[in-house]
Amino acid sequence: MSTEWESVIGLEVHVQLATESKIFSDAPVAAGGDPNSRACGVDLGLPGVLPVLNESALGMAVTFGLAVDGKIARECRFDRKNYFYPDLPKGYQISQLAEPVVSGGHLDIDLGDGRSRRIHLTRAHLEEDAGKSVHDAYAGLSGIDLNRAGTPLLEVVSEPELRSPHEAAQYFRALHSLVRALGISDGNLNEGSMRCDANVSIRPKGRKELGERTEIKNINSFRFVERALAFEIERQIGAVEAGGEVVRETRLYDAERDETRPMRGKETSEDYRYFPDPDLLPVVVTDAMLEQARARLPELPAAKRERYARDFALDDYACARLTGDPDLARYFEAVTATGVEPRQAANWVLGEVSAALNRDERDADDIPVPAEELGTLIARIDEGVISSTAARTLLATLWREGGDADAHIADSGLAQLNDDDELRRLAQEALQHHPDQADQYRAGKTKLLGFFVGQVMKASQGKANPRQVNELLRELLTGV
Amino acid sequence: MDSETVERLLRLSALELDEDARARLVRDLGRIVALIDEMQSVDTEGVEPLAHPLDAVQPLRPDRADPKVDRAMLQQGAPATRDGLYLVPRVVE
Numbered sequence: 127m128s129t130e131w132e133s134v135i136g137l138e139v140h141v142q143l144a145t146e147s148k149i150f151s152d153a154p155v156a157a158g159g160d161p162n163s164r165a166c167g168v169d170l171g172l173p174g175v176l177p178v179l180n181e182s183a184l185g186m187a188v189t190f191g192l193a194v195d196g197k198i199a200r201e202c203r204f205d206r207k208n209y210f211y212p213d214l215p216k217g218y219q220i221s222q223l224a225e226p227v228v229s230g231g232h233l234d235i236d237l238g239d240g241r242s243r244r245i246h247l248t249r250a251h252l253e254e255d256a257g258k259s260v261h262d263a264y265a266g267l268s269g270i271d272l273n274r275a276g277t278p279l280l281e282v283v284s285e286p287e288l289r290s291p292h293e294a295a296q297y298f299r300a301l302h303s304l305v306r307a308l309g310i311s312d313g314n315l316n317e318g319s320m321r322c323d324a325n326v327s328i329r330p331k332g333r334k335e336l337g338e339r340t341e342i343k344n345i346n347s348f349r350f351v352e353r354a355l356a357f358e359i360e361r362q363i364g365a366v367e368a369g370g371e372v373v374r375e376t377r378l379y380d381a382e383r384d385e386t387r388p389m390r391g392k393e394t395s396e397d398y399r400y401f402p403d404p405d406l407l408p409v410v411v412t413d414a415m416l417e418q419a420r421a422r423l424p425e426l427p428a429a430k431r432e433r434y435a436r437d438f439a440l441d442d443y444a445c446a447r448l449t450g451d452p453d454l455a456r457y458f459e460a461v462t463a464t465g466v467e468p469r470q471a472a473n474w475v476l477g478e479v480s481a482a483l484n485r486d487e488r489d490a491d492d493i494p495v496p497a498e499e500l501g502t503l504i505a506r507i508d509e510g511v512i513s514s515t516a517a518r519t520l521l522a523t524l525w526r527e528g529g530d531a532d533a534h535i536a537d538s539g540l541a542q543l544n545d546d547d548e549l550r551r552l553a554q555e556a557l558q559h560h561p562d563q564a565d566q567y568r569a570g571k572t573k574l575l576g577f578f579v580g581q582v583m584k585a586s587q588g589k590a591n592p593r594q595v596n597e598l599l600r601e602l603l604t605g606v
Numbered sequence: 607m608d609s610e611t612v613e614r615l616l617r618l619s620a621l622e623l624d625e626d627a628r629a630r631l632v633r634d635l636g637r638i639v640a641l642i643d644e645m646q647s648v649d650t651e652g653v654e655p656l657a658h659p660l661d662a663v664q665p666l667r668p669d670r671a672d673p674k675v676d677r678a679m680l681q682q683g684a685p686a687t688r689d690g691l692y693l694v695p696r697v698v699e
Contacts, residue, residue, distance in 0.1 A: 147671035154671035161690035166675050172683075182669035201663075210620050212694040259697055269691030397618055407664040 130331040136286035142319040149278035150177030165272035171216030183278040186310040187227045188419045196231025204406040207398045213257035223400045226251035235296040248283040291355035338372040354379035438468035453490035464501025495524045502531040515588045516540040543589040556581040
């Protein structure tokens with residue numbers, strides 16, 4: 127019998143904190159800009175400079191700790207992690223090893239079908255980002271841009287409790303929703319605001335001990351986390367089943383080839399020689415800071431989900447999707463505030479609106495149709511003024527041209543045909559054109575009602591009120 | 607201090623030493639290690655580890671950015687720059 131394998135996955139996610147200035151200097155934090163235009167003496171590691179901790183970065187870490195129900199260290203410290211690379215000008219990264227600001231805590235991930243699983247966190251600690259190297263522009267030389275150096279990061283480390291690539295992706299999603307809801311990161315994956323390293327090993331199902339693990343570095347999308355891990359797990363199983371073994375190493379995911387491969391030129395063994403940074407004193411989190419962070423905690427995704435299920439009677443899928451993105455949730459709530467039925471609002475927001483966002487590659491904070499107009503559109507369907515087909519056309523028009531939903535209905539003849547006489551005429555026409563089907567219906571093949579409804583809808587160019595058409599046809603066919 | 611340890615330390619520190627300097631280093635490090643061994647014989651049972659000699663806590667800085675970074679001045683000390691970038695011997699990825 128062949129062995130059944132299970133995978134053991136832990137994620138380390140670097141979350142870029144949304145501060146104005148760097149973690150230890152007053153140089154601005156922003157993407158882009160001329161090379162080295164945002165790197166001051168502290169970021170460059172010039173002799174004689176001293177790092178001073180950014181109050182907001184610490185506050186954001188505390189906020190995160192409260193949100194995941196972790197333990198906030200009332201006193202924490204910074205350490206130096208030593209290694210040589212040109213985009214790390216000091217020769218060490220200021221990080222936290224022995225005494226991180228947050229220990230423990232947990233995050234609930236959505237497994238679909240209303241199931242969720244609690245994933246425990248090991249820790250979350252503050253550290254500074256490194257700069258960037260440009261390798262291809264100059265012959266025999268590398269260019270160094272230190273704009274990113276000193277950008278505040280919160281590294282969130284999970285326990286190795288994730289059991290599949292899908293769970294890992296869901297964990298990454300949950301963390302993304304949380305930091306955005308907390309307002310401590312813009313969560314912009316394309317710009318590297320959240321980067322993830324995945325540790326993965328395999329073991330025969332049921333065994334306690336962990337197998338040798340590999341680490342996949344620098345994954346920056348939900349989809350890639352899932353794909354990189356799926357590839358890596360298959361690779362490990364293949365290696366072991368072929369009589370080989372898994373070697374502890376760091377690998378990179380190549381999205382184009384959809385594979386992981388060992389990083390080249392890696393030092394034989396990592397030895398970062400951490401020690402307490404003598405430039406920084408012990409950091410104290412005061413009662414006042416804790417209170418302030420607690421007072422500023424917004425409604426968290428998990429709580430919001432419960433509220434949506436309770437107050438709006440939405441299914442698990444809708445709750446998860448809407449609360450997963452604070453901007454989408456805000457838009458949805460604005461639509462329901464116009465008085466429309468919440469489940470209909472959810473259907474439109476998650477259906478047509480989300481599809482259009484995907485198509486146009488826009489974010490949910492950038493929906494071109496005001497929530498009030500979508501509210502009007504839904505109300506007009508409810509009132510029977512427009513059909514759902516016409517409503518979809520109307521949404522497309524509003525999306526493209528903006529403007530007022532009612533004005534578009536009036537201008538474009540999208541209004542539904544509710545005139546009984548006109549509908550009766552169309553229904554009679556349909557029966558006359560298809561006498562055979564009419565006879566079959568009368569002989570008991572009542573499924574053909576749908577066929578006639580379709581004929582009438584077509585003749586009315588989709589404007590006929592389907593409920594009325596149904597009633598009229600039934601009446602005409604049974605000859606009452 | 608065996609030569610293997612010294613070799614590793616030199617690599618981690620990115621230092622290159624000639625034979626004489628290396629021999630001196632091995633002697634010096636041996637004496638330093640002996641000193642530390644002696645210190646470690648002190649009974650520290652129940653004593654809190656000291657991370658910093660100052661009895662003070664880290665002052666915090668308000669999160670305000672100063673956009674004025676004088677790149678030209680800062681780059682005066684660099685051996686080579688181009689297009690605003692610091693240039694270094696090519697690093698293989």
